Structures are given as structure tokens and as C-alpha cells.
Amino acid sequence: xxxxxxxxxxxxxxxxxxxxxxxxxxxxxxxxxxxxxxxxxxxxxxxxxxxxxxxxxxxxxxxxxxxxxxxxxxxxxxxxxxxxxxxxxxxxxxxxxxxxxxxxxxxxxxxxxxxxxxxxxxxxxxxxxxxxxxxxxxxxxxxxxxxxxxxxxxxxxxxxxxxxxxxxxxxxxxxxxxxxxxxxxxxxxxxxxxxxxxxxxxxxxxxxxxxxxxxxxxxxxxxxxxxxxxxxxxxxxxxxxxxxxxxxxxxxxxxxxxxxxxxxxxxxxxxxxxxxxxxxxxxxxxxxxxxxxxxxxxxxxxxxxxxxxxx
Amino acid sequence: xxxxxxxxxxxxxxxxxxxxxxxxxxxxxxxxxxxxxxxxxxxxxxxxxxxxxxxxxxxxxxxxxxxxxxxxxxxxxxxxxxxxxxxxxxxxxxxxxxxxxxxxxxxxxxxxxxxxxxxxxxxxxxxxxxxxxxxxxxxxxxxxxxxxxxxxxxxxxxxxxxxxxxxxxxxxxxxxxxxxxxxxxxxxxxxxxxxxxxxxxxxxxxxxxxxxxxxxxxxxxxxxxxxxxxxxxxxxxxxxxxxxxxxxxxxxxxxxxxxxxxxxxxxxxxxxxxxxxxxxxxxxxxxxxxxxxxxxxxxxxxxxxxxxxxxxxxxxxxxxxxxxxxxxxxxxxxxxxxxxx
Numbered sequence: 001x002x003x004x005x006x007x008x009x010x011x012x013x014x015x016x017x018x019x020x021x022x023x024x025x026x027x028x029x030x031x032x033x034x035x036x037x038x039x040x041x042x043x044x045x046x047x048x049x050x051x052x053x054x055x056x057x058x059x060x061x062x063x064x065x066x067x068x069x070x071x072x073x074x075x076x077x078x079x080x081x082x083x084x085x086x087x088x089x090x091x092x093x094x095x096x097x098x099x100x101x102x103x104x105x106x107x108x109x110x111x112x113x114x115x116x117x118x119x120x121x122x123x124x125x126x127x128x129x130x131x132x133x134x135x136x137x138x139x140x141x142x143x144x145x146x147x148x149x150x151x152x153x154x155x156x157x158x159x160x161x162x163x164x165x166x167x168x169x170x171x172x173x174x175x176x177x178x179x180x181x182x183x184x185x186x187x188x189x190x191x192x193x194x195x196x197x198x199x200x201x202x203x204x205x206x207x208x209x210x211x212x213x214x215x216x217x218x219x220x221x222x223x224x225x226x227x228x229x230x231x232x233x234x235x236x237x238x239x240x241x242x243x244x245x246x247x248x249x250x251x252x253x254x255x256x257x258x259x260x261x262x263x264x265x266x267x268x269x270x271x272x273x274x275x276x277x278x279x280x281x282x283x284x285x286x287x288x289x290x291x292x293x294x295x296x297x298x299x300x301x302x303x304x305x306x307x308x309x310x311x
Numbered sequence: 312x313x314x315x316x317x318x319x320x321x322x323x324x325x326x327x328x329x330x331x332x333x334x335x336x337x338x339x340x341x342x343x344x345x346x347x348x349x350x351x352x353x354x355x356x357x358x359x360x361x362x363x364x365x366x367x368x369x370x371x372x373x374x375x376x377x378x379x380x381x382x383x384x385x386x387x388x389x390x391x392x393x394x395x396x397x398x399x400x401x402x403x404x405x406x407x408x409x410x411x412x413x414x415x416x417x418x419x420x421x422x423x424x425x426x427x428x429x430x431x432x433x434x435x436x437x438x439x440x441x442x443x444x445x446x447x448x449x450x451x452x453x454x455x456x457x458x459x460x461x462x463x464x465x466x467x468x469x470x471x472x473x474x475x476x477x478x479x480x481x482x483x484x485x486x487x488x489x490x491x492x493x494x495x496x497x498x499x500x501x502x503x504x505x506x507x508x509x510x511x512x513x514x515x516x517x518x519x520x521x522x523x524x525x526x527x528x529x530x531x532x533x534x535x536x537x538x539x540x541x542x543x544x545x546x547x548x549x550x551x552x553x554x555x556x557x558x559x560x561x562x563x564x565x566x567x568x569x570x571x572x573x574x575x576x577x578x579x580x581x582x583x584x585x586x587x588x589x590x591x592x593x594x595x596x597x598x599x600x601x602x603x604x605x606x607x608x609x610x611x612x613x614x615x616x617x618x619x620x621x622x623x624x625x626x627x628x629x630x631x632x633x634x635x636x637x638x639x640x641x642x643x644x645x646x647x648x649x650x651x652x
Contacts, residue, residue, distance in 0.1 A: 114348045228502060263512050274469055275500065
């Protein structure tokens, strides 16, 4: 038990929680925007995988983490383009296409990895951090929150930006209308398909960034299937948060914290079944978001393709 | 009359020989299904390479379906059976529901893992393997090499094979140094490909004091390796990694202390032989130190003196002087690790 009370261990746990939460936050924010506009984006997992591979590949080849993140975002954007084309433009079933994209990119990224890195398994060096003077010196919390890679601060900042967009801008209204009453938006002269396309592409970009975070910061390498369901957890967070970006942040933070708690309990030697301990993150996120987020709502036209004039 | 009995006996002998010959299964093709690509320096690679080697020895064609993931493999099983496979080796515990089902449907024998009680003569064989004897040696090695007096066990799931190795590692470490601390952590439920989780949990275990990590994780073990490469031990020195099943030496950057190596060729050899002799599904297959199907990898990081001591322990295990019993059950493993703390 004394292992739990050292600064080094507590710092590692809190740092690990933040690292585990950031990809979920990015994926969840993206999914939320897509859902707000009426597109149930089940392909988020595939977009994350594409971002993870593209990000790792670019960072490894160029030795630049920043280029890696750019490539990761583009990777997710590329998969989202397919989603936008097939689901928003052509009106195909969003769930089927989403699952198809996820399975497809699981295979494509595994194949690319097999051919390019299958025998060498290259690893990236530790990512440089941006230290916030003063705050970074706070014991335990300082290194975990204020001595992190730039992308961590950007991800948290995005919550404020997205929240501002939803509450204070016309774009936020258009997104809301595209998901709730697309026909009403259409009669005002706003192109519903364009708004939904924008939402899906943004979702892909954010998911790609989340994937790149996983491979560049989280693991420092790429292995096939490495998202391990993170995209689907992002979808759950977005659905439970129901349109509120700060609830996605809360969900991701709770999930990350509970993951670290599971490690702490195991290292402390708490003798309960591992399955029970590992249920904690999922149970905690659902409990908190169901209790506090139940008054929010899902868009009325979620998952329904928009066809002008259709009844 | 005597001539009649002679003829009858001869006919009966011929009949017996012919019926034995007709009972013996003809094995022309075998197939192996693996969840990840056969290049993981671990479970998948060892399985696929061993199936190919066993097939070559027996003059049998080997079909390989790799990178199948952990979902439903029924279509792949049907496809491989359709291609003429006389044996389907389902090389993942996640396949041990689908494989017997499809095997029964298409009348093709299947081999599965992690279900020792599921064997069925002529239909289902189980090869729940454990390198627990090797893991015991790894535990002895870790305790000898640890500077901090703490060693970590990080796993990406709790299948029986890994539980037995985790338990044996803990027992070995404790047998070597009574006061050693053993820190045990599971990354997540079936987190076999979760490299980021592997890195995160390993970093936490290192921060709790471990300077040697015994890792079992398929794809996630690369995350564990990355963690030991980028994280310093409490004393500022190196953290070492002990791997299982495969040999990661080709990608080692000086942090790989050893590996509990598995050789699955004898297992698949025996399976093919049993299939041909109509004994398939009548016994469980094992690996161990005695026939070198389990070995501890010697790396440059292990001093010769320490390796000599480990070799002596190996001899004691092989001779039966030291008994290492497998602990397959997760609950019993937790009890054991807790009791040893």
C-alpha cells in the first residue's frame, strides 16, 4: 500500500489519466459535432486508426511530432471525406457505412503496418512538453497538467472553442438545426448537406488528431487495432453528453481517472476480481452522465439522411 | 476344416488391417487462424511459424489466415474448411466458441486454446499451453537482477496461460528473494492490442518502484517495451523488460533482459500425428523445459554468473527437485500475488 503514497506513483497515475483521456476527448468532441448536425458517425474508430497510423508514419519519417499531428488530422479527414460522400451526399445508411469504414481501416492500417514496419516496430522518442512556469511545480498535479505536450492544451482549449461555437455563433445554430429540423434550416437558404459535411469532416479531423495522440504520445508507436475501442467510447461519451462539450470533457476525465484508479487498486494488491475493477471506468462515466446529463436531448433527425422535399 | 479356419483367420486379419487403414485420417492440409499478423515477435508469430514448420515436416499444406482480429471468425473458418483444411487451428482464446461450432457443422477437427475440458475425441483438441516453468526461471532471474527489490507483472488480459506464467514468475521471484515486492497490474479486459494502455500501466508500475517488468501482452507488449525504454527507475537507472513467447531481440535497444520462449512445433507435430492415428482430441498438449519447448532467452544484459545460477535452477526444475505447478485461475493468481506481497 505504501507504493500508492509516493509522489512518483501519484504523479504517474494522474499523468496517465490525462494521457488516457485526451484521445477520448478529441474523438468525443468530433462525434458530438457530427451528431449535433444529424450524422451518427460510427466510423470514428476507423478515423482514429487512420489518424494513428498517418500520425505515427509522418512523425517517424520526418522526425517531427507537429507534422505527425498534422498528418494524423489529415488521415482522419480523409476517412471522413468518404463518410461525408457516402452518407451525407448519397444518403446511405450511416451505421452500415460507419462500421464498414471502421473495419476497412482496421485492415488497411494493419496491412500498411505489416508491410512498412512489420519487422522493425520502430518507436518514437518521448514527446517534448510545454512547461507552464510556476504551475508545473505543484506536486503531483503540476507535472500531470502543466508540463505536457502542446496538443494536450490544444485539446482542452477546443472544448471552450466548440462550446462558444454552439452557444454564440450562427454556425452553432446551423449545426443544431441540421440535426433537429433540417427542413427548417433548408427553407432559410442554408445548405443542410454542406453543414452536415462540415460537421462530419470536423469530426474526422478531431478523431484523426485523437488517433495521432494515441500513437505519438500515448504509445510512442503504432500497432494494428491499437485504438482498442477508443472511438466507440468517444461515441458513448458524445451520446451521453448530449450536445454539451464540457460534459464530453468531464466524461473523458472521469474515464481517464478511473483507468488510473484501476491500476492503483491492482498495484495496491486489492484482491477483488480484475473484471470488477476494470468495470469502474465504464460504470462511472455512465452513472455520472446519466445522472447529470439526462435533461439534454439527442437531435431529432439523428441518423436520418436529408433529402430536400422528402416527407 | 483346418484350411477353412486358416482362410477365415487370414480374411479377418486383412479386414482388421483394412479397417485400421480406413480409420486413419488422411491429412493433406491444415489451417491456422490468428488474430494478429504473424510478425508480432510473440503469440501470433510463434503459432504461425510453428504451424508452417510442422506442416513442412509432415508434408502437409498449411493455410494461414492472420490479422483476423478478435471478432466473429465463422466465415473464415467455413472458407478454410471449404479450401480443404483437415484441421483448423483456432489460435486465440476468443475463437474457442466459434471453432468447435463450425468444426461440428462441417465435420472438420478443430484445435482451440484455453478450454482444457472441451476436448472431444476426433473433433476438438485443446492446447492450453503454459511456459510456467520458464516463467519461474524468469522470476528467479528478475529477483537476482532487481536493484530496487520490486518487480512488476503487467498483462493485457488474464487468459489461463498467462495466469500460470504470472503466478510462476511471482513464485520464482519470491523463492529467490523472500523480501521482494511484486506489483501486478492488468491493462484492461482483453487489451491485447492496447499499446498505449501497456505504456501507461507500465509507467505507473515503474513509478511504484519496479525496475524489472515481466510483460505479457501481444501488441500491447510493444507499449510496455516503449515504457521501459523511456522511463527511468526510481534510482535513475535502467528498467529491464522480460517478454514471453517470442524473441524481440531484433528490435531490442538494450532493455530486453530475457524472454520465456515457447516452441509450438512439437505441439502441432503431435496434433498432426494424432490426427493421422485417430487419437486427435484424446489428450491435452503441453510444453516444458525438459524438451526445450520452453526456454529462457539469454541476452547480453544477463551476467554470466547469474546465467549459470539460472541454469542450475533449470536443471532442478527438469529433474523434479523443484516443482512448479501451473495456476490457471485468475482468482487463485490474485490470492497468490496478494499473499506474496
